Amino acid sequence: MVKGLLKKVTVGILSTVMIFSLVSCSNSKEAGQKPSGIVDKIKQSKKIILATNPEFPPFEFRTVKSGKSEVVGADIALAQEIAKDLGVKLEIKSMNFDGLLEALNAGNIDMVVAGMTPTDKRRQSVDFSELYYKDSPQTLLIRKENAGKIKSVNDLKGLTVGAQKGSIQEEIVKNEFKASKPKAVANIPNLIQELKNKNIDALVLEKVVAEQWIKKTGTDITMAPFEVGVNYSGIAVAIKKGNKDLVDSVNKTIARVEKENLMQKFIKDANALNEKK
Numbered sequence: 001m002v003k004g005l006l007k008k009v010t011v012g013i014l015s016t017v018m019i020f021s022l023v024s025c026s027n028s029k030e031a032g033q034k035p036s037g038i039v040d041k042i043k044q045s046k047k048i049i050l051a052t053n054p055e056f057p058p059f060e061f062r063t064v065k066s067g068k069s070e071v072v073g074a075d076i077a078l079a080q081e082i083a084k085d086l087g088v089k090l091e092i093k094s095m096n097f098d099g100l101l102e103a104l105n106a107g108n109i110d111m112v113v114a115g116m117t118p119t120d121k122r123r124q125s126v127d128f129s130e131l132y133y134k135d136s137p138q139t140l141l142i143r144k145e146n147a148g149k150i151k152s153v154n155d156l157k158g159l160t161v162g163a164q165k166g167s168i169q170e171e172i173v174k175n176e177f178k179a180s181k182p183k184a185v186a187n188i189p190n191l192i193q194e195l196k197n198k199n200i201d202a203l204v205l206e207k208v209v210a211e212q213w214i215k216k217t218g219t220d221i222t223m224a225p226f227e228v229g230v231n232y233s234g235i236a237v238a239i240k241k242g243n244k245d246l247v248d249s250v251n252k253t254i255a256r257v258e259k260e261n262l263m264q265k266f267i268k269d270a271n272a273l274n275e276k277k
Helices: 002-032 038-045 074-086 097-105 168-176 188-196 207-217 244-259 262-276
Strands: 047-052 060-065 068-072 089-094 126-128 138-143 160-164 181-185 202-206 221-228 238-240
Touching: 038 047, 038 074, 038 244, 047 074, 047 097, 060 074, 060 262, 074 089, 074 244, 074 262, 097 126, 097 238, 126 244, 138 168, 138 188, 138 207, 160 168, 160 188, 168 181, 168 202, 181 188, 188 202, 188 207, 188 221, 202 207, 207 221, 207 262, 238 244, 244 262
Parallel strands: 047 089, 160 181, 160 202
Antiparallel strands: 060 068, 126 238, 138 202, 138 221
C-alpha cells in the first residue's frame, strides 16, 4: 500500500518536472527564434529605414526646423503612417536618386519612398506597393524668354533637354525627344541652375514638382504649354523583392490613407511648408 502510494507520488513528480522542462524548452526556442520575415525584423529593431532623394517638392525636400535641416514632404508623411502602423520609428536616409534602388537591393534600407513610378524596367529588380498617388502628369520647364518658341516637342529639335539621372524623366527624354540632345544630371537643383544659365533648353519634371520649383526659384522659368510622358504616371513605394509581408503591410497603410483622404492633405501641407522656406 505504502509502496504503491510512493510510486504514484514519484510518477506524479516526474511528470510535473517533465512538463515544466518541455514548456521551458519551448519558451527558450521561441525566444531564440529568428524573425521569419522582414516585418518581424523591422519590429524587432523597432525602426523602419527609408531612403529618399529630398529634391522633389512637395513629395520630399529639406527645411530648417529649430536650426536643424530636416527631410519633410508628402512622402515622408506617408512613411510616418507606415511606421506608425508597424509600431516602429522612422529613420530617413538621403541619397542621390539613381542610387536608391541599389541601396534597397543591397539590404541597407527597408523601402524607397521618393516619388518613384513603378516602370516595367524597375519591376524587374524590385517590388512595388499599390499606387499611393495617381495624378502625376509630366511637363517641361523652359525659360520664359522661349515660351513663344517652344510650343511642341518638334520645337526642341537640336536643343538640349535635361532630366534627373535614373528617373523616369530621363527615360522620357530618351524615348520622346529623339531629335534633341539629352543631358542627365544627378541633382534637380543643379538642373534648374543649368536651365537658368542656358546650358540646357528645357527640363522634364512631374507637373506638381515643376510648380513648386517655379514658385521657389523666381519668375524667369515657366512650364511649356503641353504635357509629355503620358504613359508614365503614378507613384508607389519600392520594396526589395521577396519581402511580400512588407508589401502587404504597406498596402494596408496606403488603403487606409486613401480611405481617410490623407494624401491630398499631405501634399497641401507640404506645398504650404515649401512655399514658406
